[in-house]
Amino acid sequence: MSTDGTRIITFDAEAVQGIDARxxxxxxxxxAAGAVALAPMxxxxxxxxxxxxxxxxxxxxxxxxxxxxxxxxxxxxxxxTFYLRADSGGALPTGATVEGIDPDGGxxxxxxxxxxxxxxxxxxTFSVPDYVRVxxxxxxxxxxxxxxxxxxNALARADFSFDFGTAFDSADNFLNTALVLEDTGVTAxxxxxxxxxxxxxxxxxxxxxxxEAQHASTFRLLLGLPVTVEDGAFDTPRTTSEVLAAxxxxxxxxxxxxxx
Amino acid sequence: xxxPMTPGPIPGQNASLITLPSGPGSRRHFxxxxxxxxxxxxxxxxxxxxxxxxxxVxxxxxxxxxxxxxxxxxxELLxxxxxxxxxxxxxxxxxxxxxxxxxxxxxxxxxxxxxxxxxxDAFDEADVxxxxxxxxxxxxxxxxxxxxxxxxxxxxxxxxxxxxxxxAIRTTAGSIFTIEARHAAAFRAYNNxxxxxxxxxxxxxxxxxxxxxxxxATGFVTRGL
Numbered sequence: 001m002s003t004d005g006t007r008i009i010t011f012d013a014e015a016v017q018g019i020d021a022r023x024x025x026x027x028x029x030x031x032a033a034g035a036v037a038l039a040p041m042x043x044x045x046x047x048x049x050x051x052x053x054x055x056x057x058x059x060x061x062x063x064x065x066x067x068x069x070x071x072x073x074x075x076x077x078x079x080x081t082f083y084l085r086a087d088s089g090g091a092l093p094t095g096a097t098v099e100g101i102d103p104d105g106g107x108x109x110x111x112x113x114x115x116x117x118x119x120x121x122x123x124x125t126f127s128v129p130d131y132v133r134v135x136x137x138x139x140x141x142x143x144x145x146x147x148x149x150x151x152x153n154a155l156a157r158a159d160f161s162f163d164f165g166t167a168f169d170s171a172d173n174f175l176n177t178a179l180v181l182e183d184t185g186v187t188a189x190x191x192x193x194x195x196x197x198x199x200x201x202x203x204x205x206x207x208x209x210x211x212e213a214q215h216a217s218t219f220r221l222l223l224g225l226p227v228t229v230e231d232g233a234f235d236t237p238r239t240t241s242e243v244l245a246a247x248x249x250x251x252x253x254x255x256x257x258x259x260x
Numbered sequence: 261x262x263x264p265m266t267p268g269p270i271p272g273q274n275a276s277l278i279t280l281p282s283g284p285g286s287r288r289h290f291x292x293x294x295x296x297x298x299x300x301x302x303x304x305x306x307x308x309x310x311x312x313x314x315x316x317v318x319x320x321x322x323x324x325x326x327x328x329x330x331x332x333x334x335x336e337l338l339x340x341x342x343x344x345x346x347x348x349x350x351x352x353x354x355x356x357x358x359x360x361x362x363x364x365x366x367x368x369x370x371x372x373x374x375x376x377x378x379x380x381d382a383f384d385e386a387d388v389x390x391x392x393x394x395x396x397x398x399x400x401x402x403x404x405x406x407x408x409x410x411x412x413x414x415x416x417x418x419x420x421x422x423x424x425x426x427x428a429i430r431t432t433a434g435s436i437f438t439i440e441a442r443h444a445a446a447f448r449a450y451n452n453x454x455x456x457x458x459x460x461x462x463x464x465x466x467x468x469x470x471x472x473x474x475x476x477a478t479g480f481v482t483r484g485l
Contacts, residue, residue: 121355123399124449126456134456141461186438193434194427202422203465209434210414210441210463217442218449218457221355227446228439231362233369235438237431 063240065201067258068192070155071240072205073146074257075188077155078247079181080143081105081162083136086112086174090133096140103158114171121221128222135178135215142208149201159255175223182216183229184246185209190237317383317484322468325429326381328420331468332433333374334388334484335416338475339409340367341390346406349396356399356450360406363443370436377429388484403451405478410444412474415466 063071081102088098088110102108118128147154167177189209196202213235217227229235240259244251318331343364346352352360375382395405417437424430441463449457466474475481 120449123354123356123452124457125452126449131456131458134458138458138461145461190431190434190438193421194431199422203418204462206418206421206434206437207462207465209438210418211458211461213438213441214445214458214463217445220442221446221449221457226362227359227442228362228366231365233366233373233439234432234435237435 062195063192063259065196065198066150066153068196068205069146069150069201070153070257071192071259072189072208073143073150073155074160074254075185075243075247076139076142076146077101077157077160078162078250079185080136080139082164082167082177082181082250083132083139085109085164086115086168087129087133087136093137093141093144095144100157101140101143104161109168112168112171112174115174118171118175118222121224124221131218132178138211138215142211145204145208149204155255155257159253160251161253162250163252164250175219179216179219179223179225180246181250182212182219184238184243185212186216186235187238187246188240188243190235191239191243193237315387315483317387320468320472322420322423325425326378328424328433329374329378329429330381330383331420331471332417332436333371333378333382335413335471335475336367336370336374337385337388337484338390338480339413340364340371341385341388342392342395342405342409342480343367345392346396346402349402351396351399352402353399356403359446359450360402363406366439366443370439373432373436377432383484389482390480391482392480403447407444407447407451407453408474408478410440410447412466412471413440414444414463415474416468416471418463419465419467419471421465 084092084098084102085105085108088108092098092101098105112132115132116129120126120128143157164177167173186209189205189212192205193202193209196205220227238246244257244259318334319327322328322331343360347357347360347364375384392405395401414437417433417440421430421433421437424433445457448455448459453459472485475485
């Protein structure tokens with residue numbers, strides 16, 4: 001019920017009061033992870049009422065557009081690094097380098113065993129490894145676009161470290177991790193749709209959001225899942241703390257974050 | 261996932277709907293999604309000032325959040341009707357049939373949500389008409405049209421998002437937009453579209469005029485536009 005959803009979000013908001021951004025991010029991950037695990041069950045079937053309740057910004061202070069863009073950049077850094085470690089082949093988008101996208105990725109595998117054996121579900125015939133490289137380049141393009149928009153305000157990639165555990169050990173691990181990252185990206189952008197003030201930035205963020213949703217859908221198709229979360233008719237906006245709880249296991253260090 | 265051979269109930273035709281007593285301004289369904297309706301109530305109502313077409317349910321230019329939601333409702337009614345007929349046609353199989361059944365349910369739910377949000381400004385299936393011609397003669401032609409409709413929906417929602425004044429409505433429209441984007445990628449995949457499931461790093465917005473032109477170009481609309 002929506003009351004339960006509100007309680008969980010309130011719990012998150014109270015938990016972060018009075019703690020500096022970095023400490024609250026790192027320390028809150030474990031507790032908030034429980035809330036995130038519950039959220040899909042609570043939200044399932046309640047549609048627009050919950051969406052509106054979350055979209056009003058009542059659950060956390062409105063972030064500035066710059067903060068929101070850095071929040072997006074953090075998630076795009078995470079995604080771009082993930083796919084570059086899965087596939088380091090071929091040319092990167094103009095302006096990007098392996099070191100720039102993944103400065104601490106010296107031991108990254110650069111490939112995923114078994115991925116070339118994964119086939120698209122009939123009647124689709126697209127190449128799965130080719131698709132993964134396309135997604136990689138999309139995420140790198142998003143990084144470049146956000147860095148370009150933020151200029152000197154951009155958080156530095158070198159101040160983050162990411163660890164994806166066993167995600168690159170098998171095609172199944174990789175695809176399932178990709179799905180988590182993409183579905184999380186969708187909820188993150190949606191959660192800020194009501195907070196962006198600049199309509200130009202809103203349009204650009206929306207055009208990235210749509211692509212994250214398309215990525216998520218395609219990974220779901222490859223995994224034999226419904227293309228929407230729980231086969232629902234709405235995606236769910238999430239707060240910064242919910243999103244960072246979902247992404248937190250992959251982030252081993254970060255700069256002081258201006259959110260949540 | 262739904263069994264493609266036994267499509268589930270269509271949202272909007274089940275017990276989650278409550279029909280209000282008849283009377284002025286209350287002819288439409290009222291959903292339990294009352295949060296949306298409440299948020300939209302502050303928008304006020306505007307009578308239709310038709311664009312010359314006596315049966316048009318949408319008017320360009322879009323001048324308010326209500327206008328935008330009505331435009332969205334028209335597109336969702338088009339999509340819902342397309343998938344209801346497509347699933348019922350019996351020409352779809354396997355993963356395509358399962359996807360079409362899911363998408364049918366999603367679009368019908370979007371119709372419900374938009375009608376609930378629009379309240380007395382809403383319209384319904386009786387106010388629009390669609391003829392999909394030979395589209396359901398084969399799975400291939402179904403897929404081609406499905407891709408076109410979803411991509412048009414994606415462009416339409418993205419184009420409208422920055423114009424939505426209410427932040428709550430903007431978020432809700434965004435949460436429908438991403439579902440349309442998910443549909444578009446899946447149909448692109450099954451349709452083996454050039455460029456693959458996700459052809460670009462950015463989705464392109466469409467203006468309302470571009471959306472109307474794309475919809476008119478299908479030749480499917482017999483009433484409502």
